[in-house]
Amino acid sequence: MAPNPRVLKAFRAMKAIGILEDKVKPVLKDLLKLYDKNWEHIEEENYRALADAILERDEMEVHSSSEKNKNLGNSNDDENLEHDEPDRPLKRLRLKHQDNHLSSSLIDGSPDLGVGEFKKPKVEADEASAREITNPEPQSVSLQPLAKDKGKQPVSSEAGAPVISVPSHSSLIRSKDKGKEPLLPEDTPKDFRLFSERSSSHGVTIREPKVDAVISLPPKKVPNGYALTKLNDSSSIDEKLHADVAATAVHPEPLPDGRSTVENVSVPDPTGQTVLSFHSVIDNDENNDIPDFASEKRINSELVKSQCRSNPDFDVTTAPCGDTGVSVSDCSTLGKPEVQYVPPPLNGADNIQPDAAVVSPQEPISLPPCSGMNGSPPHDNRMVNHYEVNSDRALTVNNSTNCQSLMAVQKPQAMLNNGNSVHDVNDLSKGQEKVVVYLQNEINSECQLSFNYIPENVIFQKAHVNISLAHIRESCCSKCSGDCLSSSTPCACADENNGEYAYTSEGLVKEKLLEECISIKREPQNQILLLCKECPLERLKNEEKIESCKGHLMRKFIKECWWKCGCSKNCGNRVVQRGIDRKLQVFMTVGGKGWGLRTLESLPKGAFVCEYVGEVITNSELCDRVLQGRNTGSHQYSVPLDANWSTKIVLKDEEALCLDATHYGNVARFINHRCVDSNLIEIPVEVETPDRHYYHLAFFTTREVKALEELTWDYGIDFDDHDRPISTFECLCGSNFCRNINRTNSGAASYCLFKSNLCNVNCNRDLVKFAFLYHDQLQFADTYHGLHTGSASEATAT
Numbered sequence: 089m090a091p092n093p094r095v096l097k098a099f100r101a102m103k104a105i106g107i108l109e110d111k112v113k114p115v116l117k118d119l120l121k122l123y124d125k126n127w128e129h130i131e132e133e134n135y136r137a138l139a140d141a142i143l144e145r146d147e148m149e150v151h152s153s154s155e156k157n158k159n160l161g162n163s164n165d166d167e168n169l170e171h172d173e174p175d176r177p178l179k180r181l182r183l184k185h186q187d188n189h190l191s192s193s194l195i196d197g198s199p200d201l202g203v204g205e206f207k208k209p210k211v212e213a214d215e216a217s218a219r220e221i222t223n224p225e226p227q228s229v230s231l232q233p234l235a236k237d238k239g240k241q242p243v244s245s246e247a248g249a250p251v252i253s254v255p256s257h258s259s260l261i262r263s264k265d266k267g268k269e270p271l272l273p274e275d276t277p278k279d280f281r282l283f284s285e286r287s288s289s290h291g292v293t294i295r296e297p298k299v300d301a302v303i304s305l306p307p308k309k310v311p312n313g314y315a316l317t318k319l320n321d322s323s324s325i326d327e328k329l330h331a332d333v334a335a336t337a338v339h340p341e342p343l344p345d346g347r348s349t350v351e352n353v354s355v356p357d358p359t360g361q362t363v364l365s366f367h368s369v370i371d372n373d374e375n376n377d378i379p380d381f382a383s384e385k386r387i388n389s390e391l392v393k394s395q396c397r398s399n400p401d402f403d404v405t406t407a408p409c410g411d412t413g414v415s416v417s418d419c420s421t422l423g424k425p426e427v428q429y430v431p432p433p434l435n436g437a438d439n440i441q442p443d444a445a446v447v448s449p450q451e452p453i454s455l456p457p458c459s460g461m462n463g464s465p466p467h468d469n470r471m472v473n474h475y476e477v478n479s480d481r482a483l484t485v486n487n488s489t490n491c492q493s494l495m496a497v498q499k500p501q502a503m504l505n506n507g508n509s510v511h512d513v514n515d516l517s518k519g520q521e522k523v524v525v526y527l528q529n530e531i532n533s534e535c536q537l538s539f540n541y542i543p544e545n546v547i548f549q550k551a552h553v554n555i556s557l558a559h560i561r562e563s564c565c566s567k568c569s570g571d572c573l574s575s576s577t578p579c580a581c582a583d584e585n586n587g588e589y590a591y592t593s594e595g596l597v598k599e600k601l602l603e604e605c606i607s608i609k610r611e612p613q614n615q616i617l618l619l620c621k622e623c624p625l626e627r628l629k630n631e632e633k634i635e636s637c638k639g640h641l642m643r644k645f646i647k648e649c650w651w652k653c654g655c656s657k658n659c660g661n662r663v664v665q666r667g668i669d670r671k672l673q674v675f676m677t678v679g680g681k682g683w684g685l686r687t688l689e690s691l692p693k694g695a696f697v698c699e700y701v702g703e704v705i706t707n708s709e710l711c712d713r714v715l716q717g718r719n720t721g722s723h724q725y726s727v728p729l730d731a732n733w734s735t736k737i738v739l740k741d742e743e744a745l746c747l748d749a750t751h752y753g754n755v756a757r758f759i760n761h762r763c764v765d766s767n768l769i770e771i772p773v774e775v776e777t778p779d780r781h782y783y784h785l786a787f788f789t790t791r792e793v794k795a796l797e798e799l800t801w802d803y804g805i806d807f808d809d810h811d812r813p814i815s816t817f818e819c820l821c822g823s824n825f826c827r828n829i830n831r832t833n834s835g836a837a838s839y840c841l842f843k844s845n846l847c848n849v850n851c852n853r854d855l856v857k858f859a860f861l862y863h864d865q866l867q868f869a870d871t872y873h874g875l876h877t878g879s880a881s882e883a884t885a886t
């Protein structure tokens with residue numbers, strides 16, 4: 089008999105996320121039974137139920153075997169273990185779906201959210217007992233402001249300033265990263281490294297989640313017993329802000345109809361007094377383990393709005409030149425300048441106090457316990473209990489259970505672009521991307537990330553980005569309609585690329601352009617370098633003795649259509665601006681690189697993966713941050729936007745821009761470095777600003793990338809900069825061309841290639857020559873050719 093195509097499809101879907109057929113089969117069988125052969129429930133959300141059940145079953149197996157080991161000889165506990173009957177994951181799944189059903193129909197009174205459409209499967213008699221096990225009585229929990237990052241170290245500068253500032257990987261906390269040193273002694277204030285550097289601490293704070301036995305699960309959902317945290321007067325203003333935002337609480341007393349109230353939410357006014365309190369009703373259904381994030385969102389947006397109403401510095405601005413746009417908030421009246429994400433994100437924010445202290449928020453993003461392969465699935469009842477609702481930026485699970493199994497999943501339509509929808513609580517992007525981005529940690533128990541997810545760049549304060557429509561003149565295609573790529577003659581937007589669109593109709597960067605970009609990055613010796621009269625990078629490195637510009641690569645730009653163009657949003661010449669649509673996962677790497685980013689689906693060559701998103705800051709703001717970091721221990725994930733720096737003008741520190749993803753960023757901040765043969769290349773993309781002073785930095789694949797491969801990017805770091813022998817990080821990229829020869833045995837070829845491939849500010853032609861003399865030139869070229877034409881693995885293996 090021919091195999092059922094639906095079964096095959098299910099196998100394929102599971103295979104794509106690394107689950108083998110023999111694991112799928114039994115669970116699929118059980119699920120079919122459970123759902124009365126109703127495939128829709130299994131297929132929805134990309135077979136999420138199936139993946140959940142498999143992973144949960146795995147977890148149960150691991151758990152029960154470890155429990156059995158632990159409890160050998162303990163007959164009392166054996167009794168408990170008997171509850172771990174093999175079909176429990178399915179029961180929990182049923183419960184979860186029931187709960188989803190209940191909660192979704194209560195959120196905003198809207199029964200038609202995707203999750204609410206789930207039909208209840210058959211309920212078996214023993215379900216009640218299963219529920220007892222999975223949903224113990226609620227417990228009280230106090231809301232506390234999250235701990236601020238502590239012990240951060242300064243970022244320092246480096247001669248030959250490499251391209252990107254790479255912060256250290258939680259060196260202070262994580263034992264794995266021990267031994268990493270601060271980049272710069274505290275007493276060298278002028279000599280700090282700005283790009284291609286790391287501090288000794290970075291955005292990941294680690295907390296050991298408490299691992300509860302499956303049977304004694306922590307209480308469910310936002311508990312009834314929330315208590316508001318009263319701040320004492322000595323709290324710092326910074327803490328106050330966060331604590332006050334954090335004071336969103338579910339009243340312990342339910343209303344007669346079973347719902348709870350949210351009240352006593354306060355926002356400090358500039359004098360520190362409460363200026364807002366409001367009262368809202370949210371679902372408090374006993375069976376609902378999922379906190380009401382719709383309410384939370386509303387609350388938080390109210391908080392932000394009211395905060396801004398009470399804060400004169402938050403404004404929608406009109407720039408002097410007539411450019412309009414939304415300004416970035418400066419909550420300096422609260423003692424703390426802060427970016428509030430207000431789309432559209434970019435604008436020169438000239439009206440903001442210039443001297444506000446630079447302190448960025450440091451609250452961690454805490455997702456529900458992150459995953460392990462054997463962890464239980466997302467939406468598991470246990471994942472959503474015991475939250476601290478700190479703000480829209482941070483959700484903390486107090487009593488995390490086992491690490492959860494998570495994966496990137498296409499969002500159901502109902503969760504997209506819907507002001508009333510909730511986001512998946514496990515979604516690192518907090519519902520801001522088209523796809524859910526999950527964390528997975530199979531290595532250790534780290535689950536907390538201290539940054540705020542933003543899907544698009546946002547100006548911190550002083551950066552001037554001219555996005556006025558008036559500014560865009562000929563370089564757009566106002567007469568086009570539909571899809572520019574399908575028109576017979578290329579429109580004005582293709583002019584930038586010699587009359588050719590940068591993308592194929594499949595949305596991939598065209599081979600020729602891609603290869604050009606790759607060789608510009610990998611063969612700088614063959615490139616014309618742009619020299620600044622006075623290089624902002626050099627100035628930032630050492631104000632007193634400014635060295636001459638080392639040159640900047642003349643990069644190829646991609647120009648996308650935009651709002652002034654007549655084409656549709658789906659035009660093939662709009663790729664980066666549509667955002668991430670690949671299944672990506674932030675995961676804990678093996679071997680000490682910390683978190684990394686990987687793809688869960690195979691990617692063709694030239695595919696857009698993501699953009700490097702962060703705060704748009706000026707070099708002087710970066711400088712302030714670095715100096716501030718000296719005291720507060722902050723760190724940088726910054727990338728200079730230097731693709732258009734040149735001799736023409738002397739760019740002041742207040743003008744030169746960079747992206748800093750230390751506090752606000754997207755998945756790209758997790759992309760680790762790989763010397764030379766990385767599978768991603770960054771390409772500058774012009775969207776809303778024709779002057780290229782500001783642009784988007786987008787990552788595209790340099791070759792075909794298989795599902796589950798780590799995505800890497802060559803930061804262009806000079807690991808061998810003896811002028812400033814301040815270490816960056818010990819490169820663990822594993823490339824045969826690793827430039828970190830002091831620490832690896834990758835050999836002279838790597839060294840030479842490193843020197844020749846050095847980032848855009850330190851290309852040393854003498855050393856390039858040396859590279860060719862030292863090695864047989866042909867051999868070198870062959871290997872290299874292999875690398876950038878897609879057979880990286882072969883080339884690496886040689």
Ligand SMILES: C[S@@+](CC[C@H](N)C(=O)[O-])C[C@H]1O[C@@H](n2cnc3c(N)ncnc32)[C@H](O)[C@@H]1O
Binds near residue numbers: 254257291759818
């Ligand atoms: C931009 S972050 C990348 C994400 C980071 N791994 C994390 O956990 O957030 C850069 C930091 O990651 C680590 N890292 C990146 N690439 C590395 C590599 N090839 N070898 C060792 N550490 C690396 C370093 O600690 C570096 O400072």
